[in-house]
Amino acid sequence: xxxxxxxxxxxxxxxxxxxxxxxxxxxxxxxxxxxxxxxxxxxxxxxxxxxxxxxxxxxxxxxxxxxxxxxxxxxxxxxxxxxxxxxxxxxxxxxxxxxxxxxxxxxxxxxxxxxxxxxxxxxxxxxxxxxxxxxxxxxxxxxxxxxxxxxxxxxxxxxxxxxxxxxxxxxxxxxxxxxxxxxxxxxxxxxxxxxxxxxxx
Amino acid sequence: xxxxxxxxxxxxxxxxxxxxxxxxxxxxxxxxxxxxxxxxxxxxxxxxxxxxxxxxxxxxxxxxxxxxxxxxxxxxxxxxxxxxxxxxxxxxxxxxxxxxxxxxxxxxxxxxxxxxxxxxxxxxxxxxxxxxxxxxxxxxxxxxxxxxxxxxxxxxxxxxxxxxxxxxxxxxxxxxxxxxxxxxxxxxxxxxxxxxxxxxxxxxxxxxxxxxxxxxxxxxxxxxxxxxxxxxxxxxxxxxxxxxxxxxxxxxxxxxxxxxxxxxxxxxxxxxxxxxxxxxxxxxxxxxxxxxxxxxxxxxxxxxxxxxxxxxxxxxxxxxxxxxxxxxxxxxxxxxxxxxxxxxxxxxxxxxxxxxxxxxxxxxxxxxxxxxxxxxxxxxxxxxxxxxxxxxxxxxxxxxxxxxxxxxxxxxxxxxxxxxxxxxxxxxxxxxxxxxxxxxxxxxxxxxxxxxxxxxxxxxxxxxxxxxxxxxxxxxxxxxxxxxxxxxxxxxxxxxxxxxxxxxxxxxxxxxxxxxxxxxxxxxxxxxxxxxxxxxxxxxxxxxxxxxxxxxxxxxxxxxxxxxxxxxxxxxxxxxxxxxxxxxxxxxxxxxxxxxxxxxxxxxxxxxxxxxxxxxxxxxxxxxxxxxxxxxxxxxxxxxxxxxxxxxxxxxxxxxxxxxxxxxxxxxxxxxxxxxxxxxxxxxxxxxxxxxxxxxxxxxxxxxxxxxxxxxxxxxxxxxxxxxxxxxxxxxxxxxxxxxxxxxxxxxxxxxxxxxxxxxxxxxxxxxxxxxxxxxxx
Numbered sequence: 001x002x003x004x005x006x007x008x009x010x011x012x013x014x015x016x017x018x019x020x021x022x023x024x025x026x027x028x029x030x031x032x033x034x035x036x037x038x039x040x041x042x043x044x045x046x047x048x049x050x051x052x053x054x055x056x057x058x059x060x061x062x063x064x065x066x067x068x069x070x071x072x073x074x075x076x077x078x079x080x081x082x083x084x085x086x087x088x089x090x091x092x093x094x095x096x097x098x099x100x101x102x103x104x105x106x107x108x109x110x111x112x113x114x115x116x117x118x119x120x121x122x123x124x125x126x127x128x129x130x131x132x133x134x135x136x137x138x139x140x141x142x143x144x145x146x147x148x149x150x151x152x153x154x155x156x157x158x159x160x161x162x163x164x165x166x167x168x169x170x171x172x173x174x175x176x177x178x179x180x181x182x183x184x185x186x187x188x189x190x191x192x193x194x195x196x197x198x199x200x201x
Numbered sequence: 202x203x204x205x206x207x208x209x210x211x212x213x214x215x216x217x218x219x220x221x222x223x224x225x226x227x228x229x230x231x232x233x234x235x236x237x238x239x240x241x242x243x244x245x246x247x248x249x250x251x252x253x254x255x256x257x258x259x260x261x262x263x264x265x266x267x268x269x270x271x272x273x274x275x276x277x278x279x280x281x282x283x284x285x286x287x288x289x290x291x292x293x294x295x296x297x298x299x300x301x302x303x304x305x306x307x308x309x310x311x312x313x314x315x316x317x318x319x320x321x322x323x324x325x326x327x328x329x330x331x332x333x334x335x336x337x338x339x340x341x342x343x344x345x346x347x348x349x350x351x352x353x354x355x356x357x358x359x360x361x362x363x364x365x366x367x368x369x370x371x372x373x374x375x376x377x378x379x380x381x382x383x384x385x386x387x388x389x390x391x392x393x394x395x396x397x398x399x400x401x402x403x404x405x406x407x408x409x410x411x412x413x414x415x416x417x418x419x420x421x422x423x424x425x426x427x428x429x430x431x432x433x434x435x436x437x438x439x440x441x442x443x444x445x446x447x448x449x450x451x452x453x454x455x456x457x458x459x460x461x462x463x464x465x466x467x468x469x470x471x472x473x474x475x476x477x478x479x480x481x482x483x484x485x486x487x488x489x490x491x492x493x494x495x496x497x498x499x500x501x502x503x504x505x506x507x508x509x510x511x512x513x514x515x516x517x518x519x520x521x522x523x524x525x526x527x528x529x530x531x532x533x534x535x536x537x538x539x540x541x542x543x544x545x546x547x548x549x550x551x552x553x554x555x556x557x558x559x560x561x562x563x564x565x566x567x568x569x570x571x572x573x574x575x576x577x578x579x580x581x582x583x584x585x586x587x588x589x590x591x592x593x594x595x596x597x598x599x600x601x602x603x604x605x606x607x608x609x610x611x612x613x614x615x616x617x618x619x620x621x622x623x624x625x626x627x628x629x630x631x632x633x634x635x636x637x638x639x640x641x642x643x644x645x646x647x648x649x650x651x652x653x654x655x656x657x658x659x660x661x662x663x664x665x666x667x668x669x670x671x672x673x674x675x676x677x678x679x680x681x682x683x684x685x686x687x688x689x690x691x692x693x694x695x696x697x698x699x700x701x702x703x704x705x706x707x708x709x710x711x712x713x714x715x716x717x718x719x720x721x722x723x724x725x726x727x728x729x730x731x732x733x734x735x736x737x738x739x740x741x742x743x744x745x746x747x748x749x750x751x752x753x754x755x756x757x758x759x760x761x762x763x764x765x766x767x768x769x770x771x772x773x774x775x776x777x778x779x780x781x782x783x784x785x786x787x788x789x790x791x792x793x794x795x796x797x798x799x800x801x802x803x804x805x806x807x808x809x810x811x812x813x814x815x816x817x818x819x820x821x822x823x824x825x826x827x828x829x830x831x832x833x834x835x836x837x838x839x840x841x842x843x844x845x846x847x848x849x850x851x852x853x854x855x856x857x858x859x860x861x862x863x864x865x866x867x868x869x870x871x872x873x874x875x876x877x878x879x880x881x882x883x884x885x886x887x888x889x890x891x892x893x894x895x896x897x898x899x900x901x902x903x904x905x906x907x908x909x910x911x912x913x914x915x916x917x918x919x920x921x922x923x924x925x926x927x928x929x930x931x932x933x934x935x936x937x938x939x940x941x942x943x944x945x946x947x948x949x950x951x952x953x954x955x956x957x958x959x960x961x962x963x964x965x966x967x968x969x970x971x972x973x974x975x976x977x978x979x
Contacts, residue, residue: 055346057358060756066347080348090348097353099344106341112716115374118382119353127349136276137384156384164352184357190349 019152019168024142026131033142033149037173041129045200047072047174050193058185072127092120126153126167129175138167148172208543208598215595219491222588225502226494233497234506237450238408239657239836239953242508242574255795255803256685260832262792263681265402267296267441270389270671271427272396278431280386283397285430286423286437290401293419295412301399302385307355309785310373314366319742319773321725322733323368330736335747338363342751362752362765363741375718375789378809379676389674394436396674407443410450416443440671444664453509453951460949461516464942468523471934475612476530478602485526488592492522496585500577508574510899513954515581517906517943517961522589524935525553528917529597531931533605540605543598550594552920555865556913557590559858564909566854572843578902582909608930616930630974637884644887651895652841654833657952676715680808682831684821687803691778694802695726697826701806704820714817715810720790723781730775742770844898851905855879858912866919873975874919878911881968885960899953903960910939911968918972929973936969
């Protein structure tokens with residue numbers, strides 16, 4: 001596990017550097033890089049699957065690793081069930097987020113907090129691959145290779161909604177992996193597996 | 202024709218006066234500043250001078266604020282258009298403080314928070330710690346560390362393990378109705394269209410004509426820049442006082458110009474037809490222009506600016522100047538064969554001087570009132586009338602056509618018939634008087650006073666529609682009403698503002714208001730900061746506190762943990778107003794902090810979308826040091842107060858003029874002379890009452906003018922009684938010209954000008970009828 005993470009981190013920068021040489025507009029991404037999958041992504045109503053999240057924090061010797069399953073409903077939000085290292089449930093919806101764990105529930109409403117709302121919106125846009133929303137906040141980059149593709153995000157302007165300095169989304173038929181890097185050397189890698197898309201409408 | 206030495210001497214004095222007036226006006230004219238803000242007419246509310254000044258300053262800023270929604274059917278294009286629009290506005294110099302990015306200065310906010318993280322706490326977290334629910338914070342932090350919940354936190358885990366800083370920072374961006382942060386821009390989504398929210402302030406008063414022109418030019422350029430940047434059609438919606446004020450200025454200037462020319466042409470045509478000589482209308486114009494130029498110059502020199510209303514009022518009154526010309530020229534019909542211009546002096550000097558004297562006396566009183574608008578009107582009128590009067594008496598004897606002409610038949614016949622018929626018997630008079638009294642009593646009982654300033658401000662349906670559209674899109678109508686919190690110290694003010702925020706939050710929860718904005722969101726009182734610091738020190742940063750425990754759980758080493766906790770504890774110096782104001786983090790809320798004025802501190806809490814005004818108003822009484830400021834209501838109150846004042850003044854002016862008349866006339870005559878304007882005034886009020894037309898301050902000002910003009914008619918009829926026909930002619934001509942010019946003003950789309958015009962036109966008509974009906978025997 002650890003070795004895999006180290007290998008990933010090692011491989012990341014070189015590929016990322018090349019990726020960030022290819023700025024794209026949302027339309028270009030749909031037409032070229034994501035040509036094979038864009039249609040299906042747009043038609044996806046519900047996406048379910050498993051995840052493993054590695055969070056590397058500066059000052060921490062080991063990454064924080066969690067795993068579980070998730071459900072993304074385009075109209076409702078993301079339900080993120082963590083099984084390890086502890087059972088918890090997180091619901092990210094446009095109007096706020098709900099945390100459930102250890103028998104308690106906390107709700108953070110975003111209706112009075114535009115900054116939280118924006119951050120939630122971007123997170124949702126990233127998972128749902130909503131290119132138009134992402135385009136508002138990020139410069140977009142993209143490249144495709146051997147049936148897989150990579151999408152790069154770099155924030156356009158400051159703002160409280162900006163919590164990372166760059167993001168790389170890798171996928172083939174679905175999103176396989178999201179890697180976020182931030183200023184202090186922290187990074188978060190989320191890998192998806194067993195993803196099933198329900199098409200709707 | 203040869204003139205006597207004194208006549209010539211007077212003529213040259215008159216010419217010298219003209220030269221002085223012309224030179225002064227040439228100097229003043231380029232410096233002329235016309236104000237259209239109704240508030241400028243009114244005296245400043247008295248009371249707590251320091252705080253009032255602060256409110257004024259804040260209200261001024263509010264009136265300067267303009268909200269724009271820049272929309273396009275593509276979000277990216279709307280964003281680019283908004284940026285270009287903002288850039289063009291900012292570089293134009295016509296607008297300042299142009300903002301299209303919200304919460305953009307994150308580093309400033311983070312730096313300020315980190316420096317005071319031992320004493321700043323988000324409301325919800327403070328409540329949790331105070332209630333002993335620290336475990337909830339820990340639980341949320343755990344989820345943030347292991348799930349994407351952490352990705353919405355602007356501070357990283359190492360600097361802010363528990364997320365207390367992130368919660369604080371996320372709470373700093375104020376919410377504006379339906380607007381959502383998109384990147385760093387606030388946007389509103391409406392169907393396929395995205396609108397970007399931006400605000401700016403006009404560099405000058407939005408009510409000044411120069412600032413309006415400057416702003417209009419800048420807006421045109423900015424619209425073009427936005428369209429170019431978007432590369433597609435861009436919708437720009439605007440809300441604020443600027444657009445209404447600009448439209449009001451343009452329309453009223455156009456109307457005054459148009460009505461003025463129509464009235465002038467009508468009067469000049471009449472004079473030409475009657476006197477059959479170009480010199481009569483030319484001299485009439487000369488006297489009129491000289492009077493207007495002198496009055497305007499004097500007011501501009503004394504007050505530094507001129508209000509539109511004063512200008513209209515003054516110009517109408519100077520219309521009397523044309524009456525003097527009429528009186529002078531009509532004198533030739535008395536003895537057309539032998540008449541020479543200097544002869545007229547013997548006949549008209551006294552009535553003109555008496556009439557002018559009475560008017561000037563009436564207006565001199567206005568100068569003493571602390572009412573800038575009235576002072577301007579009075580000064581324009583007094584100086585203008587004096588100069589016009591001097592022009593007629595000094596210049597006309599030499600400059601007018603040297604021989605008289607007979608009254609044209611088309612005018613003489615109806616006049617003779619009328620003069621004969623107008624002699625009423627005592628019984629008729631009695632019956633008429635009773636009928637009139639009954640009507641006056643009926644009408645007066647139905648008079649409705651209307652002082653709401655909103656009914657006096659003019660706008661167009663298109664602009665009001667745009668304003669509503671902005672409010673609808675934002676989901677929150679910007680309110681002109683706000684709370685003022687004041688106290689003896691900054692700390693007292695902040696504490697009261699916190700109490701107010703608690704009360705407002707309850708109203709918000711009930712749906713009585715949409716939202717509110719206050720500085721305590723970013724600058725808590727020392728009391729609250731001390732409480733937060735105590736909670737943080739005891740439960741969070743302590744060696745056994747939540748933060749070290751959580752960091753240990755995550756796997757940080759002891760040295761890091763100890764250092765972190767120590768640094769956080771050390772950052773417990775409270776955030777002071779001065780430091781907050783100096784930080785870039787306060788840029789969005791700084792305007793609300795009014796600071797110290799005359800030993801009092803004050804801050805403003807703004808509101809959006811008031812749905813239950815009574816509930817909001819009620820808070821003002823409950824929390825000490827808090828006042829609900831409703832400028833519209835206050836100003837309407839001031840208008841009502843001055844309407845009453847002017848009504849009383851009117852009574853006083855009648856009394857004064859009556860006394861002045863008693864010096865020369867027996868009391869019965871004086872009573873008859875004053876009866877014309879007095880009856881007309883009551884009659885006009887009764888007419889308005891019977892017709893259901895509301896009476897406002899400006900109607901009453903019209904009645905004040907009526908007094909000045911009406912006394913003039915009555916005195917003239919009395920003094921020139923030797924030749925009844927000529928006197929009747931001149932008074933009728935004067936009345937006709939005034940009714941024409943004021944009647945036109947009554948059609949103005951500027952409500953206050955229409956009010957003056959309507960009351961004056963109706964009043965003069967009545968006054969003319971009464972003056973003729975009551976005149977003494979020949």
